[in-house]
Amino acid sequence: QVQLIESGGGLVQAGGSLRLSCAASGRTFSSYGVGWFRQAPGKEREFVAGVNWSGGSTYYAVSVKGRFTVSRDNAKNTVYLQMNNVKPEDTAVYYCAADREPYYGPRHYHYDSWGQGTQVTVAS
Numbered sequence: 001q002v003q004l005i006e007s008g009g010g011l012v013q014a015g016g017s018l019r020l021s022c023a024a025s026g027r028t029f030s031s032y033g034v035g036w037f038r039q040a041p042g043k044e045r046e047f048v049a050g051v052n053w054s055g056g057s058t059y060y061a062v063s064v065k066g067r068f069t070v071s072r073d074n075a076k077n078t079v080y081l082q083m084n085n086v087k088p089e090d091t092a093v094y095y096c097a098a099d100r101e102p103y104y105g106p107r108h109y110h111y112d113s114w115g116q117g118t119q120v121t122v123a124s
Contacts, residue, residue, distance in 0.1 A: 001113045002026035004096050009118030012086055015081060016122075020081040022096030022115060030074035033104030035111060036081045038092035038120075048094070050104030059105055064090075088124045093117040 008020040022034065029040040035050040050059040058070050066097040067086070079096060097111035 001034065001100075002029050002098050002123045004098060004113055004115035005097055006115045006118040007092060009033070009094060009120045009124060011121045012123055014086060014088055014124050016086055018083045018086060018120060018122070020094055020118060022079040022081075024077045024079075025100065028100070029077045029098065030101055031102060032098040033102030034070075034072065034079045034107075035097045035099070035106070036070060036079075036094060036096045037091075037097060037105055037108060039117075040092040043092075045095075047106035047108070048051060050106070050113075051079060052104050053102045057104075061106070082118070085119065086120075086122045089120045090122060095120050 003025040005023045013019045013082045032051050036048040037045050039045040051070045055072045067084050069082040096115045098113045099111045103110040
């Protein structure tokens with residue numbers, strides 16, 4: 001397993017942008033698939049985006065496609081989620097998760113490691 005720490009959350013106005021980071025420990029992180037999930041109060045955790053081990057393949061939820069971009073820098077052991085044109089419904093705690101298989105899709109039970117989450121609040 002790897003240790004994951006998210007950062008970059010905060011308060012942003014609707015239509016604005018925010019970049020989340022997921023920093024990982026472990027020399028093998030570059031072989032892991034990584035997913036971003038979010039959970040709003042009173043709602044179930046939902047998949048947002050995923051990236052394969054190399055960064056060459058990505059996968060997005062319909063609700064964020066065209067607005068969010070997931071990428072990674074394996075030299076820095078970091079995965080990013082660039083959030084553009086954010087909406088109030090994007091308000092949630094955002095989590096990154098890593099899978100050694102390396103899976104990067106929407107099924108949360110595939111993932112081996114999870115971060116503690118970072119709060120994103122979008123004001124209307």
